[in-house]
Amino acid sequence: MAAQRGQRNGVGDTPPAPTAAEITAPIPRVVAEVPAARERARAIPEAAVARLAVYLRVLSGMQDQGSGTVSSEELAVAAGVNSAKLRKDLSYIGSYGTRGVGYEVAVLIEEIERILGLTRKQSVAVVGIGNLGHALANYGGFPGRGFPxxxxxxxxxxxxxxxxxxxxxxxxxxxxxxxxxREVSIGVIATPPPAAQTVCDRLVEAGVQCILNFAPVVLQVPDHVEVRKVDLAVELQVLSFHVARRADNAAATNGVAPEFNGKVNGMVVT
Amino acid sequence: MAAQRGQRNGVGDTPPAPTAAEITAPIPRVVAEVPAARERARAIPEAAVARLAVYLRVLSGMQDQGSGTVSSEELAVAAGVNSAKLRKDLSYIGSYGTRGVGYEVAVLIEEIERILGLTRKQSVAVVGIGNLGHALANYGGFPGRGFPxxxxxxxxxxxxxxxxxxxxxxxxxxxxxxxxxREVSIGVIATPPPAAQTVCDRLVEAGVQCILNFAPVVLQVPDHVEVRKVDLAVELQVLSFHVARRADNAAATNGVAPEFNGKVNGMVVT
DNA sequence: CCTTGTGAATCCTTTCACAGCA
DNA sequence: TGCTGTGAAAGGATTCACAAGG
Incomplete structure (x- = not known):
């Protein structure tokens, strides 16, 4: 992938494009290039990457138990996804399975680790040593090692x-x-909200290109910096939404007065 | 029963800036009926729900600073998304804006809180009082209150x-x-991996319907229980993937791929 | 003018289903 | 026979772009 259609873009900038939109002519597609690049086609969907990390952990557990091979079905169940998705995900990194048999656990582990860049250690810095920072600092060098x-x-x-x-x-x-x-490649921000942006700026200044942010703020970063956010409040509120939805549904099926009805424009979905 | 529906990964999304949840699982519907009746069109996409929580926090901050109204553009920038997405998200909960003007901060806050079910307090239980559990227990009754x-x-x-x-x-x-x-509606699991499933089973047994899981394991739960997962290792590994990809691309531009950041006005040109 | 609200187009993921091969 | 790998279909989510309306 070459450009950033709305992807990276740490901020909500770049609203709509200037009026140059009337030209319905050619779409500036940038695909179809690099006939070479024999290596990994850099097309692994973001969602698949996250799942590969999960598969990796499951596979490690299997290896510890002495499993030599797994079928996509077994691995899928253990990872909590369906087998079609799992096979599709694995297909993004190559064809390492044997038809009629399955995958060799050791091979998959090695390939996934390579794709995820776990073969080189990624140095991590934790900023904000409060309760959470303590927990992170003591997280045993971080799971699976590779993240000192x-x-x-x-x-x-x-x-x-x-x-x-x-x-x-x-x-x-x-x-x-x-x-x-110390060549830190990943910065973890666990500071109070007001300090987060400042800390982030310093990390960027230090050349850190990836940040894991636990502070409940939207960080502004240059395009070349990757940010992932873990937001406790958001998680709880999403769960809360489900509790509420459930309650509403229950009330609805019981014929209880639908007090909250109203907005919906008539979209009916089930 | 196959039962393993994908557990929503509540973590930071990679794209623009914030947001969470990219894994939208299939609706667990087992039976296929539901007379539809006066179906409360709960058609709000999972991804939008997570963002609504973010908007809520930003709006609260604006209210504290005395803002009375916001335009979709302002709010979008503050929340790190683009304005079209923001308006679409808000449209799921109703039409509370005024054309040519914007939205009333207070009104939006109220409506989002209602949709997220924050009007009633959701009792939370934390299981596993290690480093992380301590941090969670001390998280000041959890942000924004509403989650004692x-x-x-x-x-x-x-x-x-x-x-x-x-x-x-x-x-x-x-x-x-x-x-x-104590009518706990949300259970938070912060135990070591081996204990997680057992703890989860007990929570379910106690009638808890929503679980936030910090343990790096795939929990097996009945269909009616909602699970969200926060996985440190996965987050780090996804970031690691990006570090690796970046390195590869850098190497590539020196030899093959003729792709650099050719962005003009948001349009890509090569 | 201005900004919202939204159909339509686009892009990204997931699922299906089956060809291909050990 | 059994399981992988993958085009193709289906489903969501995001973005576009413009009509509606203050």
């Missing part, structure tokens, strides 16, 4: 220098130098 | 009875009784 935490930062003077999970906490002013020095 | 933590559980004898965040830890054997008694 190499730096911890905070502003609290009482914390600076204190070892957490075997690593001393440094001051956030030192983010640029320390992160550059 | 009313029970904490663990197996460790040394923890039972100890107050964490003002609430005593109980034994997980008491999950069924205590959760039922």
């Amino acid at each position: 935490v190499t730096a911890l930062f905070d502003v609290d003077p009482d914390l600076i220098g204190v070892p957490v999970g075997g690593l001393p906490v440094e001051h956030i002013d030192d983010i640029p130098t320390i992160c550059a020095e | 933590v009313t029970a904490l559980f663990d197996v460790d004898p040394d923890l039972i009875g100890v107050p964490v965040g003002g609430l005593p830890v109980e034994h997980i054997d008491d999950i069924p009784t205590i959760c039922a008694e």
Whole structure:
């Protein structure tokens, strides 16, 4: 993929394109190129990437139990997806299965690790050593290893220098130098909301290109920086929505007064 | 029963900026009827629900700063999405805007809260009071309030009875009784992987219908239970994938692919 | 003018179903 | 025979672009 049709774009900028839209003529498609690129066609859907990580964990468990091969059906059940999706996902990384038999666990593990870039260790820095930061710093070098935490930062003077999970906490002013020095490739933000953007800016300044953000704020970053967000409040609210929907449905089927009715424009779906 | 419906991954989406949930699972409908009757068109897409939660937070911030109205463009930028998507999302909950003007902040807040079911408090139980559980228990009654933590559980004898965040830890054997008694509607699992399924079963037994799972395992639940998963390892691995892809592309541009960032006015040209 | 609300087009994912092969 | 790999169909979600309306 070459351009960013609305993808990266850390911010909601680039609203609509200027009036150059009347030209219904040729769509500036950028596909169909790089006849070479014998390597992995860089076409793995984002959604599939996340699932590959899940498959990897399941496969590791199977390997520990001595399984030599798995069928797509077995692996799919263990990973909580259906087998068609699983096979499609695996097909994005290549054809490593044997028809009539299944996949070799060891081979799949190796290939997925390669695709996910787990063959080289990715150095992680955690910023904000509060409750959550502590939890993250102690997360045993992070699951499956491959993500060594190499730096911890905070502003609290009482914390600076204190070892957490075997690593001393440094001051956030030192983010640029320390992160550059230790070649941190992933920054984890676990600070209070007001500090998040500042911390983010420093991480970017230090050359960190990927950020995992636990702070409930929308970070503004340059296009080349990748951000993923974990938002507790959002998770709970989505669940809350389901509780409410369930309650409404129950009330509806019981013939109870539909107090909340109203908006719907007439879309009927089931 | 095949039962393993995809667990929604509640985590940060990769695209623009924020949002969450890209895995929209198929609706678990087992039976195929539902007289449709006065079906409350709960047609709000899963992805939109997650964003509504984000809009809500942004709107609250605006209200605190005294804003009375917002345009879709302003709100969109603040939430990190584009305005068309924002308007589409809002349209799912009704028509509360004024053409040529925008939306009243207070009205939007109220409507989104109603849709998300935040008008009634949802009681939360946290199971597994380790590092992460501690962090969750102390999360100030959870953001934006509306999610009071009313029970904490663990197996460790040394923890039972100890107050964490003002609430005593109980034994997980008491999950069924205590959760039922305190009408817990959302269970948060922050236990080690091996304990997760057992804990999950007890929560379900207690009547909990929504679960937020931090343990890196695929939970098996009945169809009527909603599970969302937050998986640290997956998040890091997805970021790792992007680091790797970036590296590959960089290498490629030096040899083959003639693709650089040729963006003009949002239109791609090569 | 302005901005909302929304059909229609587009793009991305998932599912189906079967050809292909060990 | 049994299971993988994959075109093609189906389904969602996102974006476009414009009519509706203050």
